[in-house]
Amino acid sequence: MQSIETMLRGVPGFAQLDGESRQFLADTAELAEAEAGDELFREGALPESLYVLLDGRVMLTGTAADASSTVIDILEPANSFVLANVLTDEPYLMGAHTVAASQLVRVDAEAMRTLVASRPSAAMAMMRAMSAELSNMTRQVVDLKVRIAAQRLGTYLLSQVKEPAATKADFRLPVPKGLLAPWLGCRAENLSRAFMALRAYGVETHGSRVLLHDVARLRAYAGAIRPMQADNSADAQPPVEKVFGDAFRLRVKRPHRG
Numbered sequence: 001m002q003s004i005e006t007m008l009r010g011v012p013g014f015a016q017l018d019g020e021s022r023q024f025l026a027d028t029a030e031l032a033e034a035e036a037g038d039e040l041f042r043e044g045a046l047p048e049s050l051y052v053l054l055d056g057r058v059m060l061t062g063t064a065a066d067a068s069s070t071v072i073d074i075l076e077p078a079n080s081f082v083l084a085n086v087l088t089d090e091p092y093l094m095g096a097h098t099v100a101a102s103q104l105v106r107v108d109a110e111a112m113r114t115l116v117a118s119r120p121s122a123a124m125a126m127m128r129a130m131s132a133e134l135s136n137m138t139r140q141v142v143d144l145k146v147r148i149a150a151q152r153l154g155t156y157l158l159s160q161v162k163e164p165a166a167t168k169a170d171f172r173l174p175v176p177k178g179l180l181a182p183w184l185g186c187r188a189e190n191l192s193r194a195f196m197a198l199r200a201y202g203v204e205t206h207g208s209r210v211l212l213h214d215v216a217r218l219r220a221y222a223g224a225i226r227p228m229q230a231d232n233s234a235d236a237q238p239p240v241e242k243v244f245g246d247a248f249r250l251r252v253k254r255p256h257r258g
Contacts (some may be wrong), residue, residue, distance in 0.1 A: 002028050004105055011052055021115055021122050028108035033101075040096040040104075049106035050086045053079050056102025059179060060094045060204055071183040073140070074099060074175055083130050086112050090223025099175055142177030147223065149186040150194040156184060157203065157210060169212040177208075 005026035008014040014022055034040065043063055051058075053075055060072045060081065075081055085092050086109045089249060116123045143152050161169045173180065181191040195205055201221045202214035212218060241258055 004031065007054060007105060008052065011080055012078075012132050013080060013083065013126050013240060014052070016125035017122055024115060025107050025111055028111040029105050032104045032106050034098045036098055036100050037157075038098045038102075040098065041092055043093065043095040044091050046089070046091055047082065047086045047109045049109055050080055050083060050112050051096070052105040052107065053077050053081070054105060056104075057099040057174065058096055058102060058104075059099050059175075059183075060096055062094045069095075071179055073136070074179065074183055076142060076174075079128065080157065083132070083133060086127060087116055087130075089113065099179065104107045125143065125245060144185045149184060150197040151189045151222045152184045152186075153191065153194040154198055154201065154203070154218050156180070157212065158215065158219055160213065161215060162211070168217050169215060170212075171210055173208045173210060 003026065005019075005023050008022055008026060008029075014025070017025075034056070040058065041047070043061070055077050058075045058077070058081065061069050062072050063069045081096065082092055082094070084090075089109070096169065112126075116126055143155065147155070160171050160174070163169075175183075177191060178188065181188045184191065184194075186194070195203065198218070201218045202211065202212060204211040217253075
């Protein structure tokens with residue numbers, strides 16, 4: 001079995017740490033197994049650990065003043081989450097539950113803060129990891145503001161195509177449609193209509209199975225950008241200042257839900 005330090009090498013932020021720093025965090029960490037539907041933490045709780053998802057899926061949820069909740073994000077492996085709350089020792093702004101059986105690493109929050117406070121290179125590595133989280137959120141806000149539900153759904157379906165040069169695809173939805181709708185910012189009935197609208201662009205569904213008969217046509221309709229290849233090198237990361245600037249410019253009004 002791999003050591004925790006080895007497991008962390010492929011995770012943004014941790015990948016940019018030197019071996020000594022990564023081992024320092026690994027020594028404070030523990031592996032955790034979770035079943036589908038397990039609560040990892042509640043919104044408003046103070047962080048005790050930074051969670052790193054190694055296998056499975058985790059959804060982040062937010063609660064409104066009327067106690068209604070929605071899905072903010074659904075995370076796939078090789079991601080840490082709510083890093084900013086851990087580093088600032090502030091309450092979680094969202095809750096987290098597993099969508100499927102998952103394996104995680106829990107890194108001690110105090111150790112994270114100690115390392116960042118003592119090593120500028122570690123602080124910059126974590127800043128870049130936070131900028132990546134913010135960049136993903138920024139893209140979601142842009143989608144909510146400028147695309148209709150069918151286009152947002154098309155973009156999501158295209159994200160499930162793992163082969164960049166593929167012209168067709170056949171896969172199963174990794175999350176239930178009941179979670180997919182709020183994540184895409186629409187109601188269940190809107191999601192059903194969106195799937196129907198995408199038939200004209202070569203999308204065929206059979207329950208959770210999805211067939212894309214014309215990836216290029218769907219991409220042209222959704223306005224989707226081909227996903228960039230993952231690169232954990234420091235030079236490949238977007239400038240922190242640019243990502244934060246983009247996010248603040250988008251904080252204008254509440255996203256329109258279609």
